[in-house]
Amino acid sequence: MNWEPIYALLIFFSTVVTYVCANQIDKETEQKKRKLYLVSSVIINFGILFVFKYYNFITESVFNVLDSAGVRVHFPEFKLLLPVGISFYTFQAVGYTIDVYRKELKHETHFGKYALFVSFFPQLVAGPIERATNLLPQFRKEIKFDYRMAIDGTKLIIWGYFMKVVVADRMAVYTDTIYSNIGGHSAITIIVGTIFFAFQIYCDFGGYSSIAIGCAKIMGFDLMTNFKRPYFAQTPVEFWRRWHISLSTWFKDYVYIPLGGNRVSKTRKYYNLFITFLVSGLWHGANWTFVIWGGVNGIYQIVYSILNIKPSKNVKNVFVYLFNISTNFVLICFSWIFFRANSMSDAITAISRTFTAPGKFFMGDEKGFVFAIIGLVVLLGKDTYDEFLLEQRLKPKKIAKGAWYLGLVMLILLIGVFDGGQFIYFQF
Amino acid sequence: MKKYLITIFIGLVAIFICDFLIGTGLEYFYRKTKKSSHLGHITYTLEETNEDVLIFGTSRGHHHYDANMIADSLGLTTYNTGLDGHFIFYQTAALKSVLARYTPKKVVLDFSGTFEYDQSDYDRLATLLPYYDTHPELEDIILMRSYFERYKLISSIYPYNSLILTIMKGNVAKDSKKNLNGYSPINKVYKGTLDSIPVKEYYEVDPNKIESFKEFLKLSKDNDIDIVVVCSPNYYEFKKSYSLELCRDMCKEFEVPFLDYSKDEYYLKHVELFKDRTHMNKQGATRFTQEIIDLLKKS
Incomplete structure (x- = not known):
């Protein structure tokens, strides 16, 4: 787990992608296009997760399998540090897009509230992986202090x-x-x-x-x-x-x-x-x-x-x-x-x-x-x-x-x- | 909100009172631990030593130098301050607290460990926490643990964290080693063979450790203490040790004699003098102490 200020851009990017895709899914009536936006959101988000978390593992595993079969293929190696909380907020954001696609949830038009949902600090680093259906309505309400x-x-x-x-x-x-x-x-x-x-x-x-x-x-x-x-x-x-x-x-x-x-x-x-x-x-x-x-x-x-x-x-x-x-x-x-x-x-x-x-x-x-x-x-x-x-x-x-x-x-x-x-x- | 703040305030007051009462109790019993116990040994080192000759070191120092033999041979009172697992930070802290009270005539620093960064060396500075309030000279070293240490130390219990059983043992156990003046002999004999061990020939140094080691040498020189740095024997072979090279260089810089027994052929041929690869038993310590006495007599 690593934290660099630059990694905030990753959360921001993930937030923007899922926000835009969910917005389009919500607006579109044509099922094919809705699916296209959903797939785009899933691929982009899991793509980032794959690069940071799994790329070296997969290429190493493939290399070992091919090597044991006598085939030598060299994959480029990236020395990437795993950004803090990436698995958690990626799942939370992707879950949100799917919920909007399934029409279980109306898209949150207020970008600030949606960004807060993705990056709510207590659970950003290690969960719980929240559902938009539970958390977003709470952000819409006026919060009064409750003893x-x-x-x-x-x-x-x-x-x-x-x-x-x-x-x-x-x-x-x-x-x-x-x-x-x-x-x-x-x-x-x-x-x-x-x-x-x-x-x-x-x-x-x-x-x-x-x-x-x-x-x-x-x-x-x-x-x-x-x-x-x-x-x-x-x-x-x-x-x-x-x-x-x-x-x-x-x-x-x-x-x-x-x-x-x-x-x-x-x-x-x-x-x-x-x-x-x-x-x-x-x-x-x-x-x-x-x-x-x-x-x-x-x-x-x-x-x-x-x-x-x-x-x-x-x-x-x-x-x-x-x-x-x-x-x-x-x-x-x-x-x-x-x-x-x-x-x-x-x-x-x-x-x-x-x-x-x-x-x-x-x-x-x-x-x-x-x-x-x-x-x-x-x-x-x-x-x-x-x-x-x-x-x-x-x-x-x-x-x-x-x-x-x-x-x-x-x-x-x-x-x-x-x-x-x-x-x-x-x-x- | 007001009700919540009042509740939290009451809770904090209750925590403060309990923390103070328990912490005070722990401090009382900590100070009563017997001299030969682990904690009593630390308190004696930091607050009560008045001997002419002091031995500093880790477990190797603790087990390798018979203080009474040195005292009898040199006619100078001697105490072995060696402490298991405590490298240069603790040794420099101990010397500082000694110098705040008096100046010993001779100091033997048994060198072991490395100058590589190791978080556990900082963690072990917890040993000094009970002395934070009463020993301003230790503040800099204690705060190397973390910047937040000064805030944690607001708690009266925190300096005694994880020590409750050790304190109980130190109060109850027999004072069996009280006449050994810090020396802790081992009676076991090593059953292993003479192996070649890979020792790091280069690594990135921890500047704090280097600075601490230099401070130890400088304090000794500035106070006209007759200091000698010794690497006592071990029962393994190695090619080259970067740690020993650094130690040798720094001793040279401060014109301090450095005696290196790490490759001494006599000890490498006598397994019966060891308890394990890095520690000599009582028989080995007796022989080795005699060698050190002969050298100290000449110096």
Whole structure:
């Protein structure tokens, strides 16, 4: 992820292109022309994304394939830095053009309001990828300061920082140590490292989303929920309804459904699912590890669909419920190995060593490990409360809520990592 | 809006009070950590040393120089201020805080590490945060961590961030090494073989590190301290080290003796003197300290 002032021109260009195309789509009555403007907008926007994010990956992959076949073709190489937030605002702007094309939305004629929609600062860098149908109407209204929203926003910001600084960055210290030398660690260490990564990425991205949504709330805007306690999901299908919801629904609405969705033959439906997840993997990064990660998740969807496994609605049956969420967690953790590994060979090493490398457990920095566990316990406690008790109206008193957020701030100061790196999703 | 601002104000007051109370408690127990503990060792180095001879260094310095042997042989009180993982920034900070109180007669700087930029070297300056308020001479070095450090330090807890368990341990653990004067012997023996390790022959230097190293030499010279820079033995072979070249050049510039044991044949033939490739064990440290004593006697 990189930021140069010149990259603002890219956002501006993308905004102008989608604005002009959407304007033309809205005006035109001839379907052929409307389609032409839509295709132009999609090609230009994804073209920019392709050049900056995927060009070198694709040419390198093609070169390797041809090279193994004895054919040598040299592609020009560009050393381009990935502009900050490009994957997010490109998807948001393209989604808008499609919505206007589908007549689900009237084109926003006010360029300033539309530009604000594309570049709304809290979610510009790493989402949530907003829908014009949700955000644009809010820009049209007069915004009055809302005490309740501002308080909720402040709470979300505190919780987001806790997730990022106390849990994600603390766990990152451990997972980075393990995954930077994956061949030197035992099975138990790799398993713990992968579990830690599962919570690291949840808290890193979920933390950012929480801060972004909180900032917007203080200003009086409601952004969509991006994470809904994903590790309480009982199946991979449910997991994707709780994880990075704004991206999952984007792919559902603009890739899966246009491919035919589930209103086609079963084989075609499975194909649609698989392709959608492969593309979703590629969206995350120009690396085969992300493509495989997407593919593995696509396979989960297909298998669960074939076996018709659905989440148990009877949460009171604790054993079934725990079995389901545990099974799902193991499957998701397996896929995270591909996401986290530095290369495909590292991912394969991690998987093979999980089954073949007995040995001692490596704790690394003991104090850091203990702090990570403390953070995890608080996280799971909060998520458990939100999952099961919040809707049962077991709401704590005001003073208890205040003490809780005060405690979170103290924990941030006491055991948070202040030398931590950037948010993981900034790189996408 | 008014109601929100009042709520935020009340929240900030509550945070300030809790931060002050917890921070004060942490400071109290931090200062009570035993001298031989990690934190007690730092406090002693920065605030209480009064010895004639001081050893500076990283973990290699910490484990390679027996302070009591030097004291007994030279008849000069000695303390080993070496600290694991802390390169030149910390060493210069330590020397500055020492010089704010008194001037030692002799200083041995065990050189290790590189002059290449490494963010972790800046991150580790967190070690000095508990002393920010009471040691103005450390301000410049602490602020190298980041410009915003001075604002973060408004919090009373922040200087003790991630230290709560270390503080507890430092108060509870036995003061077992209190008579070793900072020296930390290792009893393990290395089982590996003598390997050739790739060492960088050139890299882009971090100007802050160069400046800090020069400042250490200059402070010593300006205060008429008998200083010697030493690269203690290691158990690996290498062709050329840019870091050592830079160190040698700077020592030459300030007319400071530089003793390089990194390729010393005797140590490379005696694996039993090492704990791992870069650290000597107690046996190695005893032998090496004797060599340094002989050299210090001559100087």
